[in-house]
Amino acid sequence: MVVAGREPVADGVVRLTLRPVGAGPLPEWAPGAHLDLRLGDELVRQYSLCGDPADREVYQVAVLRAPSGRGGSAHVHDVLRTGSGVSVRGPRNNFALADSRRYLFVAGGIGITPILPMVAAAEKSGADWRLVYGGRSRGSMAFVDDLVERYGDKIDIAPQDERGLLDLDGLLSAPSQDVLVYCCGPEALLAAVEQRCTSWPGGALHLERFSPKEASEPAADGVFEVEFAGSGVTVSVPPGVSIVDAAAAAGVEMETSCREGTCGTCESEVLEGVPEHRDSLLTPDERAANDVMFPCVSRCLSGRLVLDR
Template sequence: MKIEPHTEYALVLERKETIADGVVRLTLRHPDGRPLPPWEPGAHLDLVLTDGLTRQYSLCGDPQDRSVLQVAVLWEETGRGGSRHVHDLLAEGQEVRVRGPRNHFPLTEAKRYLFIAGGIGITPILPMLDRVAASGQDWQLVYGGRTRSSMAFREELEARYPGHVEIHPQDERGLLDLPALLASPEDGTAIYCCGPEALLAAVEQHCTDWSADALHVERFAPKAGADDGPREAFEVELAQSGTVLEVPAGRSILDVVEEAGVVVLSSCQEGTCGTCETAVLAGKPDHRDSVLTGEEQEVGDAMMICVSRSCSPRLVLDL
């Protein structure tokens, strides 16, 4: 099934099951039983829930099983409506519009792996564990959550990977001991972390002595201070038409180009999902996203136009 990452298509919700307190797993299948698009550990799927309500959820199934795609969704009382829609309105047998899979959190080659997951942040890490365990490489998972009953896939992980998994319920053991876990930088070790922003920020703080490419994170919300900085007007040139538009201080590039009639796929509007990633042909972006790595931002050949701005008077974009 050849589908481009931004193409929208329909799947059927085959199964919806509660797998932990406040967490449901969705199993999606093609209505005609066709094989689904290939994907790699770390990928996510866009669920187009309604017009104007699209959310990204990490794939947590088996990449080798092309018959289904699986995501797990946490109920968020103070969320923006995606989890409420999934938990309260989606029913088995219903058609679900999706886009993807797409991957901004790929598994890289390393001698050893340390996985740190917080709550629902376990989902993108699950297929990574299968891949690394099958390779025979050394690895460890430290998995924290509020309570044992809230930690999705906990029992499966303990049974499947004895000796490799440390379960850390906060109500029993307190917060993860990150200072001890990350005290000594290890050459050749890749750290993969996903979870609440407080966990990611703390892990980043404790990894300052590690090599620049050791830590890999995926965020569900913008990192602290991501959108800080001056907000000055600048111009964008749309290379495909030659149109030049002014982006005022109080508006985003995305707003301005959409107002000009250019169709750009977008979703989160906060620089976390990667949907609006746009190629930069000239100029220097002022990156304010939480998706691109520091190295990718330094290269400057792509940007998230929902939040990022410009360090140069004009940007030339491949739009």
């Protein structure tokens, strides 16, 4: 793809408009989807699509410069210009918007990006919804003016330097049977929302993380075996080695991207065995089902796994 447009949308945030080099419509996507941008040989980063899913001619992403990041946002800000080529994979969606009559959206900082098409979809469907959007300062919060202009008092803009931290107790203290909560932002916000939603109905809370949540020590970090049903190859996975790396050493290539359990690229179906889930994607119910896992970070509790690969 080629960068067809590049514009600042907040302090330290740039929006890229990406257009395919060839003719034809782009693959469809739905609110919550992200793209993998290959920014170098070993530099692949995930960015949420924030444009209009009905526009099949371009994709749009917005990227915050992260001074303490691992190089992806710096590359976007310092290297990519209008006319630059960029390799793209996806779209992929681990944060899909489920049907509901009522929604509460909570966004922190650049976490507004996947929420933008969600609120547009909720508005179009006629659902009852509200967005609470926090950030360090008004100038650092992308798309504020557009949101307020389009949706008015359905949007609660809450810059920290003006109003302090978001009032999550007031928002989430009373569980509701018919409200879905969608939240994206920094880990501190996600953890706080997750903690306050423990008494909400199962499946009410939906989170997307840009970085992995803090993981405990593995419950079982000994050697285990993984059989790849598609190839018939079985590998031994020692402590400190990921399933993905053990597979690669045996000639079984597994598509990966983040290698942190946040992007969903390596999702694998579990045919036998009990995974030790160490990703930042699956809900508690999805973990209990043990029918999929993310082998870039997860391990094994049963001594042996069979994956549909």
